[in-house]
Amino acid sequence: MEISTLVITVAALAAIAWLAFLVANSMRGRGKEEVAPNLAPGITDDTLESKRLDKTLASAVVLSGILALSLPIYFVGEQSRQDGFVEEFDQVALERGAHLYGEFQCGNCHGVDGGGGVASYVDKRSGISVAWSAPAINTVFYRYTPEEVRFWLVYGRANSPMPAWGLAGGGPLNDQQIDELMEYLQSADFLLPQDDALLLIEPSVNQALSRLETADTVMTDAITAQNDLVEAIQAAPGQVERAEALAARAAQALKEAGEGIDVDGDGLADRIEQELTAIFAEAGDALGDPALVVVLNPEAAQTGAGEADLDLAHRAVAALETVAAKLRVTADNQEKLLSQALAGVAFLEQAQQDKKWEIDIAAVADATFSGDREAADRAVGLFNAYCARCHTAGYSAGIPQTLSVGSGALGPALWNGRPNVQFLSAPDMVTFITKGSENGVAYGVNGVGSGRMPAFGPVLAIEDLELVVQYLRGDTLTGD
Numbered sequence: 365m366e367i368s369t370l371v372i373t374v375a376a377l378a379a380i381a382w383l384a385f386l387v388a389n390s391m392r393g394r395g396k397e398e399v400a401p402n403l404a405p406g407i408t409d410d411t412l413e414s415k416r417l418d419k420t421l422a423s424a425v426v427l428s429g430i431l432a433l434s435l436p437i438y439f440v441g442e443q444s445r446q447d448g449f450v451e452e453f454d455q456v457a458l459e460r461g462a463h464l465y466g467e468f469q470c471g472n473c474h475g476v477d478g479g480g481g482v483a484s485y486v487d488k489r490s491g492i493s494v495a496w497s498a499p500a501i502n503t504v505f506y507r508y509t510p511e512e513v514r515f516w517l518v519y520g521r522a523n524s525p526m527p528a529w530g531l532a533g534g535g536p537l538n539d540q541q542i543d544e545l546m547e548y549l550q551s552a553d554f555l556l557p558q559d560d561a562l563l564l565i566e567p568s569v570n571q572a573l574s575r576l577e578t579a580d581t582v583m584t585d586a587i588t589a590q591n592d593l594v595e596a597i598q599a600a601p602g603q604v605e606r607a608e609a610l611a612a613r614a615a616q617a618l619k620e621a622g623e624g625i626d627v628d629g630d631g632l633a634d635r636i637e638q639e640l641t642a643i644f645a646e647a648g649d650a651l652g653d654p655a656l657v658v659v660l661n662p663e664a665a666q667t668g669a670g671e672a673d674l675d676l677a678h679r680a681v682a683a684l685e686t687v688a689a690k691l692r693v694t695a696d697n698q699e700k701l702l703s704q705a706l707a708g709v710a711f712l713e714q715a716q717q718d719k720k721w722e723i724d725i726a727a728v729a730d731a732t733f734s735g736d737r738e739a740a741d742r743a744v745g746l747f748n749a750y751c752a753r754c755h756t757a758g759y760s761a762g763i764p765q766t767l768s769v770g771s772g773a774l775g776p777a778l779w780n781g782r783p784n785v786q787f788l789s790a791p792d793m794v795t796f797i798t799k800g801s802e803n804g805v806a807y808g809v810n811g812v813g814s815g816r817m818p819a820f821g822p823v824l825a826i827e828d829l830e831l832v833v834q835y836l837r838g839d840t841l842t843g844d
């Protein structure tokens with residue numbers, strides 16, 4: 365037991381005892397008052413100055429002593445008690461923050477550990493469904509001040525998959541919950557140690573460079589997938605009735621699951637297992653979707669591994685019903701969907717023809733880095749890994765870029781010598797990128813910050829910042 369708790373307990377017991385004494389005393393005196401007290405003769409000094417008075421006075425002195433001692437003792441513990449409350453409060457906020465991170469599924473897009481991920485999104489320019497890159501947020505507090513992070517949380521990022529979370533932005537979380545979320549994102553439980561963040565530079569640069577190398581193949585695959593989508597939309601009206609009929613038959617069979625001989629005792633009669641297997645085979649064939657084919661063995665309660673046949677049957681029927689429902693929607697909206705999908709094909713084909721993502725690194729090396737190919741590689745990789753998501757339109761959508769590097773997106777365009785207009789010298793520009801922008805604070809020659817340009821000092825080496833600046837100040841980002 366802590367000393368302060370002890371003191372409080374003793375004080376409480378004393379108070380209770382005192383009250384009990386008072387009550388008992390007043391009860392004892394009742395009914396005896398025959399003469400009004402003001403008319404009764406006074407009590408003599410002899411009666412008053414008895415042993416009892418001495419005792420009462422003595423106990424009063426002892427009680428005052430205890431009180432005088434216990435107050436300082438209580439006071440001594442006060443600081444640590446206060447600290448304890450603050451710590452407990454922080455701990456609770458942290459736990460709530462972690463809970464909110466899970467409940468609102470930040471991890472679905474940003475990764476469970478906040479290391480980055482993707483979100484499905486319909487790209488505004490192409491109308492195509494893409495996997496939009498969601499940045500790492502376990503380093504976000506190195507790049508932004510807490511107020512800036514709060515802004516993104518409350519208002520989200522319009523024109524991207526990042527939703528608004530704060531009430532002010534139309535989201536579900538109140539101020540306190542945003543605080544708790546921030547508390548968690550900044551805590552050692554979540555935040556990546558800065559040394560580890562620096563270790564990410566190398567792999568990020570390599571990933572950005574290999575993305576450039578495989579871009580053509582990725583585009584070819586994307587066009588194939590988009591053409592498959594067109595074909596599927598065209599085929600939908602011819603398939604939908606068949607699919608609905610098969611789904612209805614399967615659902616009916618499932619309803620009769622318990623009727624008949626059931627050799628393996630799995631809750632599905634033998635004839636039903638056979639019928640469902642036949643329906644699934646027919647559906648897979650007719651709808652050209654091998655995933656619909658499911659086999660149920662009437663002689664084994666568990667045909668597949670780890671799942672009872674009855675569950676498997678329910679799941680497969682539900683899948684078939686979903687396919688039928690989707691085909692219905694597609695068939696009913698065929699014209700609109702087809703024109704969208706065809707526009708997507710045209711967009712991708714144009715993008716592949718233009719190859720705006722391409723960067724002639726050898727030319728960058730010659731023009732800007734006195735032929736140093738290694739420096740050019742690194743500069744190009746750094747820009748694409750750390751800057752392109754805000755400074756090159758459509759970069760987060762994947763390869764189908766219709767505008768070239770530095771075209772501008774959330775951040776301004778950086779091509780055609782813009783950085784040389786904004787910053788008179790390379791060191792000025794390095795300083796800006798190191799610290800990022802601040803809301804309402806001037807930067808460069810004629811810039812006014814909004815706080816949206818992150819600070820890269822804490823996550824990139826100074827040599828890397830200088831390389832990127834050199835690259836941007838060279839005249840190879842021309843938009844051609």
Ligand code: HEC
Nearest residue numbers: 468469470473483497498499501504516521524525526760
């Ligand atoms: C549907 C996907 C999705 C969900 C869910 C989501 N985000 Fe985001 N978030 C994104 C994307 C995408 C971006 C980057 C947008 C862009 O391309 O500029 C982003 C940006 C951010 C940023 C700014 C980071 C930076 O460096 O620019 C923060 C901070 C953030 N999200 C935190 C959260 C938190 C916390 C949650 C959960 C409450 C959350 N996000 C949920 C997709 C999502």
Ligand code: HEC
Nearest residue numbers: 750751754774775776786801811813814815816817818820
């Ligand atoms: C999260 C988005 C984002 C990222 C990532 C980002 N920027 Fe920016 N950048 C901006 C915004 C927004 C501005 C405009 C200033 C403002 O609004 O505060 C800006 C401004 C700039 C400017 C000044 C442009 C001008 O003409 O005024 C330069 C130069 C720049 N960024 C370079 C970079 C470099 C280099 C990187 C990568 C190391 C980078 N940025 C990464 C958003 C971003």
